[in-house]
Amino acid sequence: QQPVQSPQAVILREGEDAVINCSSSKALYSVHWYRQKHGEAPVFLMILLKGGEQKGHDKISASFNEKKQQSSLYLTASQLSYSGTYFCGTETHQKVTFGTGTKLQVIP
Amino acid sequence: NAGVTQTPKFQVLKTGQSMTLQCAQDMNHNSMYWYRQDPGMGLRLIYYSASEGTTDKGEVPNGYNVSRLNKREFSLRLESAAPSQTSVYFCASRLDREAGELFFGEGSRLTVL
Numbered sequence: 001q002q003p004v005q006s007p008q009a010v011i012l013r014e015g016e017d018a019v020i021n022c023s024s025s026k027a028l029y030s031v032h033w034y035r036q037k038h039g040e041a042p043v044f045l046m047i048l049l050k051g052g053e054q055k056g057h058d059k060i061s062a063s064f065n066e067k068k069q070q071s072s073l074y075l076t077a078s079q080l081s082y083s084g085t086y087f088c089g090t091e092t093h094q095k096v097t098f099g100t101g102t103k104l105q106v107i108p
Numbered sequence: 109n110a111g112v113t114q115t116p117k118f119q120v121l122k123t124g125q126s127m128t129l130q131c132a133q134d135m136n137h138n139s140m141y142w143y144r145q146d147p148g149m150g151l152r153l154i155y156y157s158a159s160e161g162t163t164d165k166g167e168v169p170n171g172y173n174v175s176r177l178n179k180r181e182f183s184l185r186l187e188s189a190a191p192s193q194t195s196v197y198f199c200a201s202r203l204d205r206e207a208g209e210l211f212f213g214e215g216s217r218l219t220v221l
Binding site for chain 2 (some may be wrong): 001002014030034035040041042044045047049076087089091095097098099100101102
């Protein structure tokens with residue numbers, strides 16, 4: 001069963017912030033976040049393990065609420081290069097399943 | 109470094125034909141995955157192989173078979189292609205569960221007429 005992502009799409013102006021949410025009905029081992037540009041393969045952003053800490057690098061960070069099986073990806077001070085489709089992947093028993101994605105467009 | 113290599117990159121089939129998508133990784137990874145991507149559906153897991161010698165069904169395994177030929181290679185076979193299998197197929201691999209990160213191939217675009 002695919003995790004549920006929201007919103008489905010968002011348009012930002014450069015410098016604005018965004019939050020993308022991901023939820024699952026299953027007990028998770030980890031949550032992954034990937035970004036995909038049009039016509040390219042998904043690229044890894046970060047992973048949050050059960051019992052782990054909130055992670056981040058540069059202006060992108062994420063959190064994982066184990067009790068609710070929910071994760072959020074935070075993009076601050078967005079840049080044009082952040083445009084793309086963001087996928088969360090949830091893992092149980094080595095199986096990594098992805099949500100339907102959030103299309104993010106950053107405009108000047 | 110090649111990473112994850114998929115062949116072919118493009119393929120057109122007629123309904124009922126069979127074909128095999130090949131995937132090879134040179135990173136000594138233990139786990140390998142096959143996904144399909146359709147507009148609005150995200151990435152859906154077809155089959156995966158947690159380690160050499162094991163394979164398991166994902167979310168959408170019907171109409172597909174897989175073979176983990178060795179540690180490097182994981183192939184996906186369509187025995188009798190159907191138009192509903194028109195999609196972009198991605199192979200991915202990772203070292204193990206603890207490492208976490210999936211490395212994706214460039215994708216294979218398959219059209220079934």
